[in-house]
Amino acid sequence: MPATPAISLLAISPFPLVAPGDDIATMILDAQLPWEDGDVVVVTGKIVSKAEGRLVRLDTVTPSTRAIELAAATDKDARLVELVLRESIDVIRARPGILLVRHRLGFISAMAGIDRSNVGGDEDDVLLLPVDPDGSATRLRAQLQEATGRQLAVVVSDSHGRPFRHGNVGVAIGVAGVPPLIQLEGVPDLFGRALSRASVVPVVDAIAGAAGLVSGEAAEGIPVVVVRGLRVGGEGGRAADLLRSPEEDLFARPEDA
Amino acid sequence: MPATPAISLLAISPFPLVAPGDDIATMILDAQLPWEDGDVVVVTGKIVSKAEGRLVRLDTVTPSTRAIELAAATDKDARLVELVLRESIDVIRARPGILLVRHRLGFISAMAGIDRSNVGGDEDDVLLLPVDPDGSATRLRAQLQEATGRQLAVVVSDSHGRPFRHGNVGVAIGVAGVPPLIQLEGVPDLFGRALSRASVVPVVDAIAGAAGLVSGEAAEGIPVVVVRGLRVGGEGGRAADLLRSPEEDLFARPEDA
Numbered sequence: 261m262p263a264t265p266a267i268s269l270l271a272i273s274p275f276p277l278v279a280p281g282d283d284i285a286t287m288i289l290d291a292q293l294p295w296e297d298g299d300v301v302v303v304t305g306k307i308v309s310k311a312e313g314r315l316v317r318l319d320t321v322t323p324s325t326r327a328i329e330l331a332a333a334t335d336k337d338a339r340l341v342e343l344v345l346r347e348s349i350d351v352i353r354a355r356p357g358i359l360l361v362r363h364r365l366g367f368i369s370a371m372a373g374i375d376r377s378n379v380g381g382d383e384d385d386v387l388l389l390p391v392d393p394d395g396s397a398t399r400l401r402a403q404l405q406e407a408t409g410r411q412l413a414v415v416v417s418d419s420h421g422r423p424f425r426h427g428n429v430g431v432a433i434g435v436a437g438v439p440p441l442i443q444l445e446g447v448p449d450l451f452g453r454a455l456s457r458a459s460v461v462p463v464v465d466a467i468a469g470a471a472g473l474v475s476g477e478a479a480e481g482i483p484v485v486v487v488r489g490l491r492v493g494g495e496g497g498r499a500a501d502l503l504r505s506p507e508e509d510l511f512a513r514p515e516d517a
Numbered sequence: 518m519p520a521t522p523a524i525s526l527l528a529i530s531p532f533p534l535v536a537p538g539d540d541i542a543t544m545i546l547d548a549q550l551p552w553e554d555g556d557v558v559v560v561t562g563k564i565v566s567k568a569e570g571r572l573v574r575l576d577t578v579t580p581s582t583r584a585i586e587l588a589a590a591t592d593k594d595a596r597l598v599e600l601v602l603r604e605s606i607d608v609i610r611a612r613p614g615i616l617l618v619r620h621r622l623g624f625i626s627a628m629a630g631i632d633r634s635n636v637g638g639d640e641d642d643v644l645l646l647p648v649d650p651d652g653s654a655t656r657l658r659a660q661l662q663e664a665t666g667r668q669l670a671v672v673v674s675d676s677h678g679r680p681f682r683h684g685n686v687g688v689a690i691g692v693a694g695v696p697p698l699i700q701l702e703g704v705p706d707l708f709g710r711a712l713s714r715a716s717v718v719p720v721v722d723a724i725a726g727a728a729g730l731v732s733g734e735a736a737e738g739i740p741v742v743v744v745r746g747l748r749v750g751g752e753g754g755r756a757a758d759l760l761r762s763p764e765e766d767l768f769a770r771p772e773d774a
Contacts (some may be wrong), residue, residue, distance in 0.1 A: 264530040266526050266527065266530075266566055266739075266742070267525070267526040267727075267730055267731055268525040268526070269523050269524040269525070269746075270523065271523040271743055273523075282736055297717050316542070346626055353767045354769075358767070358769070359753045360589040367681065367682070368681045370715065376710065377706045377710065377712055377713070377716070377759055378706045378707045378708065379708070380707070380708040381708075384530075390565070411621075421598075421715070422679070423680045423717060423758060423761075423766065423767065423768035423769065424624065424625045424680070424760065424761055424766060424768065424769055425624070425688070425722065425759050425761060426698055426717055426719055426758070426761060427698055427717040427718055427719030427722065427759070428565070428715070428716070428717065428718065428719075429621070429719060429722060429723060429726065430723070431682070441683055441684055444734055447735045447736075448735065448736055449634045449635045449735055449736055450534070450635045450637070450736045450738055451635065451636070451637040451638075453633065453634065453636075455634055455734065455735060456634070457741070458627065458678070458685070459634070459685070459734050459735070460683055460685060461685065461729075461733075461734060462682060462683055462685075462686060463755070464732070465682065465684065465686060465726075466686060466687070466726050466727070466729055467730065469686070469722075469723050469726040469727065470524075470726065470727035470730060472524045472718075473524055473723050473724065473727060473747065474524055474718070476699030476718075477701055477712065477716050477718060478701055478704045478705065478712060478716070479704075479705055479707045480708055481707055485523070490730065500683050501683075502683055502684070503681065503682060503683070504680075504681055504682060504683060509680065509681060510610045510612070510615070510617070510680065511610075511680035511681065511768040511769075512680065512681055
């Protein structure tokens, strides 16, 4: 009954601060990791956004009437709420201190993922999520594979709150080179009994969550984590594959529906 | 910019099959790991339940009228639904194929965590969750610390579905020796800006989720994973600290409320 090291999480630390126009691939490659086939590179959406120049100055934003009303209902800055609405499809819950929306990328999150932490600047500087995280992941993967000659995958992560349970966990908002979900229906268990339709593993969310243990949310300065030792075959898939459709979701109905 | 191995997940594999009355601590110690202070031992609720003899034969269960009605509404076995009701406080959602409840331990899960996968026996054998997972974690921790002389933590994990997103992720249903949540309010970010009240890290859920990458859900036979390299200080706390109260939860209201 030996204990085998199954998975390891490597931190690139300290990672340099990322500015608009920076090439994240180059910054990662500068760490000169001994890359291995199968490594999954988890990159926070935050540095992808910074590199893509998704910083917005609130004093450039004119709130709409709806944003002003929603800001009053949620005790939020109306200019910030205006940005949230521009980045969203639907308002799911609005309460004092709480604004949950369905992001244009499909997932449900607080404030459309817009925040100020680790953004720098002053209180007027906020950061939007990347424009197309799957696309960012795909491009980053191509650059890293080209430079290293290894078979790699990339996950762009964000930190989401959860219904039912406290706290924020890492989830995948962009993927390339790793299947978002693994369907285990029909796969035999230890005793040969076929697993049910309910056995679905959101492997990239689990990867993003694990990487979050290393990245942290404060001043750790570890926006890139390499997950090594996963044996997840297969390509393809988009981060949106992780999302329940509004029709099938039992909880996400907007309150005014 | 060196890459440092931050966290590693060690699998005890193959782990022997667990039967009622088995001592899990002894089985783990048999692996003769080179234990280190700070190691977190993640044990699936499944083997804890098996050791505690939480196996139930459905042919010993007489369903109530309510269970029979709910079984018809959900296309489930009425005897199984009877067990779900006995293990639950509230029915949250009932649909054909779906029965979500608030478990007596406080969390919301499908079928009160009762299932047949990796249970063995025949279709009539089902396994309930451990009676008191925090207690199980505390006892296991004491045994492991006594035998190894190391400072260890224990997490009892389960696999839960999620609103909004597909798939099941590992969460903590029992904890000992590691704080369930880390509150980061006021902690400075990279630029010295204090993090907001929303910055809460459910560290034991993240640990359980990461361990799930190793354990899998099928025939992996890896019910014990050791997470090494976390620097999470502090004791205390119960798994229930992870749960939003029904009053504050924006999504968990029962439909008939």
